Amino acid sequence: MKAKLKKYMEWLSAEELHNDSRSWRSHLEFTRDEQQFLNDLIGSHVLDLVDSKVFKKASPLLTSLEKMEKDWTTLFKKVQLHENQLQIMIDDVDQLKMEEAYLTTHMELTNEVETYFKTYRSVKTKIFRLISSLIKKRKQKRLLN
Numbered sequence: 001m002k003a004k005l006k007k008y009m010e011w012l013s014a015e016e017l018h019n020d021s022r023s024w025r026s027h028l029e030f031t032r033d034e035q036q037f038l039n040d041l042i043g044s045h046v047l048d049l050v051d052s053k054v055f056k057k058a059s060p061l062l063t064s065l066e067k068m069e070k071d072w073t074t075l076f077k078k079v080q081l082h083e084n085q086l087q088i089m090i091d092d093v094d095q096l097k098m099e100e101a102y103l104t105t106h107m108e109l110t111n112e113v114e115t116y117f118k119t120y121r122s123v124k125t126k127i128f129r130l131i132s133s134l135i136k137k138r139k140q141k142r143l144l145n
Contacts, residue, residue, distance in 0.1 A: 018083070021083040025079050041131055042131070048137075057130055058130060072116075075112065082105055
């Protein structure tokens with residue numbers, strides 16, 4: 001699989017590599033805003049989340065979100081650095097080892113970014129489901145009172 005991906009990567013143009021990096025950066029920037037929204041959402045329901053029954057579900061999700069925020073910073077810096085190093089591919093100087101290292105890094109970042117977003121979507125979905133259930137319970141209590 002890696003051999004096939006590496007062959008494919010060798011055929012990517014500098015423009016395609018640049019577009020990948022820009023897309024990653026853009027999605028990561030959006031994710032940062034989304035994480036802030038999730039933190040605000042969690043903050044507005046903190047009293048419901050500290051309930052002993054809910055806390056058991058919420059605690060690992062909050063820990064996961066915190067980890068995703070830390071991972072975001074590291075990944076964003078890697079993407080920025082990678083994007084800045086694109087010059088290696090377009091400088092009309094044959095630096096085969098450096099160009100190969102760039103492509104290898106691009107392949108690794110592709111996997112890392114995909115894994116990050118897959119994990120992030122899972123955490124986000126679980127948080128939304130939990131908050132949604134809390135909102136429904138709160139509405140039911142108000143209707144009963």
